[in-house]
Amino acid sequence: MKSLSIAIKDLQILFKDRGEVIQLFLLPLLFIIVFSGALGALGGDDEVERLTLPVVDLDGGEAAQSLLAGLDTAGGLRTELYEHANAQAQLEANDINRMLVIPADFTSGTEQGEQVELTLISHPNADLQETEAVRLVIAGVAGELSLESQILASLRQMGDMQANAPEEYQIFTTDRVLAQARSQFELSQTRPLIEVIETIPSKEGEREIVQSIGLVAVSGIAVLFVFGTAQVTARSIYDEKKVGSFRRLLAAPMSKSALLSGKMLPNIIVGLIQFIVIFAFGVFGLKWLGLNAPSLGNEPLSVVLVCFVICLCSTAFGIFIAALARTENQIGGIASLLVWGLGMIGGAFIPIAFLDQFLGPVVKVIPQYWANRALSSLMLRDLGLADVTTEIAALLGFTVLFFLIGLWRFDFD
Amino acid sequence: MPAILEVENLTKKYGDFEAVKGISFSVEEGEVFGLLGPNGAGKTQTISMLTGVIPPTSGSARIAGHDIKSDMNEVKKINGLVPQDLALYPTLSARANLNFFGRIYGLGGNELKERVEDVLRIVALTDRADQKIDEYSGGMKRRVNIAAGLVHQPQLLFLDEPTVGVDPQSRNHIFESVQRLNRERGMSVVYTSHYMEEVELLCNRVAIIDEGKIIAMDTVKNLIGILGGGMIYIGLEEVDDALLEQLTGLGGVKEAMLVPPPVAPPLAEGEDPEKETEPVTSNPIVKIVAENSQQAVVNVISFLNDQDRPLTSLEILEPNLESVFLHLTGKKLRE
Numbered sequence: 001m002k003s004l005s006i007a008i009k010d011l012q013i014l015f016k017d018r019g020e021v022i023q024l025f026l027l028p029l030l031f032i033i034v035f036s037g038a039l040g041a042l043g044g045d046d047e048v049e050r051l052t053l054p055v056v057d058l059d060g061g062e063a064a065q066s067l068l069a070g071l072d073t074a075g076g077l078r079t080e081l082y083e084h085a086n087a088q089a090q091l092e093a094n095d096i097n098r099m100l101v102i103p104a105d106f107t108s109g110t111e112q113g114e115q116v117e118l119t120l121i122s123h124p125n126a127d128l129q130e131t132e133a134v135r136l137v138i139a140g141v142a143g144e145l146s147l148e149s150q151i152l153a154s155l156r157q158m159g160d161m162q163a164n165a166p167e168e169y170q171i172f173t174t175d176r177v178l179a180q181a182r183s184q185f186e187l188s189q190t191r192p193l194i195e196v197i198e199t200i201p202s203k204e205g206e207r208e209i210v211q212s213i214g215l216v217a218v219s220g221i222a223v224l225f226v227f228g229t230a231q232v233t234a235r236s237i238y239d240e241k242k243v244g245s246f247r248r249l250l251a252a253p254m255s256k257s258a259l260l261s262g263k264m265l266p267n268i269i270v271g272l273i274q275f276i277v278i279f280a281f282g283v284f285g286l287k288w289l290g291l292n293a294p295s296l297g298n299e300p301l302s303v304v305l306v307c308f309v310i311c312l313c314s315t316a317f318g319i320f321i322a323a324l325a326r327t328e329n330q331i332g333g334i335a336s337l338l339v340w341g342l343g344m345i346g347g348a349f350i351p352i353a354f355l356d357q358f359l360g361p362v363v364k365v366i367p368q369y370w371a372n373r374a375l376s377s378l379m380l381r382d383l384g385l386a387d388v389t390t391e392i393a394a395l396l397g398f399t400v401l402f403f404l405i406g407l408w409r410f411d412f413d
Numbered sequence: 414m415p416a417i418l419e420v421e422n423l424t425k426k427y428g429d430f431e432a433v434k435g436i437s438f439s440v441e442e443g444e445v446f447g448l449l450g451p452n453g454a455g456k457t458q459t460i461s462m463l464t465g466v467i468p469p470t471s472g473s474a475r476i477a478g479h480d481i482k483s484d485m486n487e488v489k490k491i492n493g494l495v496p497q498d499l500a501l502y503p504t505l506s507a508r509a510n511l512n513f514f515g516r517i518y519g520l521g522g523n524e525l526k527e528r529v530e531d532v533l534r535i536v537a538l539t540d541r542a543d544q545k546i547d548e549y550s551g552g553m554k555r556r557v558n559i560a561a562g563l564v565h566q567p568q569l570l571f572l573d574e575p576t577v578g579v580d581p582q583s584r585n586h587i588f589e590s591v592q593r594l595n596r597e598r599g600m601s602v603v604y605t606s607h608y609m610e611e612v613e614l615l616c617n618r619v620a621i622i623d624e625g626k627i628i629a630m631d632t633v634k635n636l637i638g639i640l641g642g643g644m645i646y647i648g649l650e651e652v653d654d655a656l657l658e659q660l661t662g663l664g665g666v667k668e669a670m671l672v673p674p675p676v677a678p679p680l681a682e683g684e685d686p687e688k689e690t691e692p693v694t695s696n697p698i699v700k701i702v703a704e705n706s707q708q709a710v711v712n713v714i715s716f717l718n719d720q721d722r723p724l725t726s727l728e729i730l731e732p733n734l735e736s737v738f739l740h741l742t743g744k745k746l747r748e
Contacts, residue, residue, distance in 0.1 A: 001519075002516070002517050002519075005513060005516040005517055006517070009502065009505070009509075009513045012504055012505060012509065013504055013505065016504045017504070088555075139735045243498060243499065243500055243501065243502075243503070244497070244498025244499065244500035245501065245502065247461070247466050247494070247496050247498070247500060248494060248496060248500040248514065248561070248562075250465065250466045251464040251466050251489060251492065251494040251518070252467055252489060252514075252518060252694075253486050253487075253489040253518065254517060272706065273726050335682040390562045
């Protein structure tokens with residue numbers, strides 16, 4: 001109850017400070033507009049020149065031909081057919097930058113309504129933005145083909161059933177056929193038959209990249225600014241010590257843990273509000289502005305859970321900064337380095353795969369990296385909670401570490 | 414009267430530095446007790462230990478029968494602390510501040526509302542209670558600072574230099590508030606200050622504290638009585654033991670002694686220790702503790718005239734806590 005009183009008081013103080021409110025809630029939205037607009041354009045079709053795309057067609061069927069035609073016309077790519085071994089050799093020699101592999105069961109699979117995978121393999125030195133643009137084009141054409149195949153497959157299935165049924169059971173009316181087509185259309189939006197997998201061969205094996213650059217901005221900036229709240233928490237503790245009210249709180253009948261909890265609670269609440277504001281704007285506002293907008297993925301509740309864990313980590317980070325810094329300038333310095341500096345290289349504006357490639361294992365010691373990885377996986381790659389357990393565990397690990405160091409170094413005197 | 418506060422051999426150390434050196438004192442219920450000493454004497458450290466802000470290094474204290482080490486949570490309910498700093502939230506109103514401090518002492522609902530109104534009345538700020546602290550004058554802020562320490566109705570109130578930086582009008586108001594709380598509500602008060610006038614005015618008993626030690630403790634009257642009729646400082650060209658004896662034997666003089674010459678300041682880095690320096694004072698100073706200052710002054714001057722010993726300086730100090738402190742420590746309270 002006393003912790004809650006401290007938290008309510010801190011929130012009152014925070015929301016009376018217009019500058020702080022602008023920095024916490026409005027600045028991220030501005031960043032999102034700028035970066036979604038600027039980076040989103042890199043993934044847009046208009047920017048893609050007529051690139052040559054080597055294709056290995058292991059299928060040779062009707063669906064594969066449709067795909068190639070689609071890529072040549074609607075996609076703005078010039079496809080060139082290669083033998084598999086030849087393409088592989090040329091890719092390894094970096095004579096070609098990337099190749100698309102159409103699997104042998106592509107046509108039969110799509111006809112039978114089974115999920116099939118197209119694989120885009122790129123050389124490690126290939127231009128990442130260009131590869132991303134190519135992937136988006138393939139995904140777009142495959143999406144249309146997927147819808148077409150799904151509807152055709154279901155109509156074919158209904159036709160077969162119709163032909164075999166006795167006359168008195170001729171039940172497939174126009175309404176039913178339309179309803180089935182509509183249902184397949186909806187299904188194709190959430191579970192496309194044709195999935196595009198992108199890989200980069202490397203010494204460690206193959207890594208998957210399925211992120212759009214522009215979409216990263218929403219979750220990345222949310223993580224950056226929620227971790228930025230740690231600075232507010234650290235400054236609130238510093239201010240409390242500076243004006244002497246911290247002494248008054250220490251003299252009150254409450255434990256030190258209750259006092260610290262009271263100082264931490266506003267960080268969690270503010271962080272959650274930031275996520276709500278930023279994601280609401282990212283999902284709905286960007287769409288309204290005509291920009292590329294992310295969704296909350298297939299498991300919005302998992303996104304909520306991850307957001308909560310990120311807020312916990314940010315709060316412990318605040319205590320950590322408050323424990324390390326002895327002056328206001330030190331808070332500013334440490335926060336600039338740890339919150340904003342590491343936040344930037346932790347994936348605020350850069351897709352995770354790029355970070356992995358450029359910074360290697362270094363990024364793994366940055367909490368923001370794990371936060372961005374978790375949100376990207378859930379929101380941009382449509383993965384589930386089970387796929388982000390490592391990221392959640394890493395964030396909780398950082399939370400415990402920061403909190404323990406914070407408590408150890410915290411100067412209650 | 415039973416003691417509400419009993420302190421025994423309380424010590425606070427920071428590494429090798431001993432901020433509080435084993436002090437002992439007690440405060441009776443309903444008493445206003447003063448801790449008088451210069452800045453850095455250890456007053457705030459002592460209060461901080463007694464209110465649970467910092468733990469003592471050694472020693473013990475009991476407040477209303479509760480030990481400050483084993484039963485601090487109960488002690489905190491009994492205590493009220495008015496820190497030296499303006500420990501308030503400047504962007505919140507006085508009422509919001511008081512509500513908050515009431516809530517962290519477990520108050521709520523109508524009880525909290527009544528207590529807040531009550532303390533606002535005590536510090537005469539009811540009319541401006543909804544104004545932000547930022548918009549208050551220094552004196553008004555000090556009054557809210559005191560109100561915040563009173564909102565939970567403590568039995569023992571610690572006031573740590575409550576009048577620093579306050580205009581005379583607000584200072585008088587603070588004095589009146591403390592006297593009224595003590596007189597009408599029987600609140601016991603520990604009042605620290607380096608202003609001897611405040612302590613003389615408010616406190617029943619005073620402990621004079623310097624460099625972490627209590628060097629004298631008694632009622633104000635008895636402390637001033639140490640000096641009897643005050644002190645006289647005279648500067649002479651030459652002083653010897655025989656002269657001091659003769660001065661001590663004069664009527665109205667209680668004691669005459671040579672004031673030790675001031676310690677030379679430490680050498681600056683690179684300064685030659687052999688280099689000759691100008692003495693801080695050229696003439697020796699004799700301190701005379703008077704039983705009757707008027708009689709002593711007349712007798713001392715006549716005697717020195719008869720002896721043909723010219724005076725180089727003369728200072729007469731009235732008997733008060735300031736001169737008591739000077740007498741006991743050789744330092745001024747506000748050096």
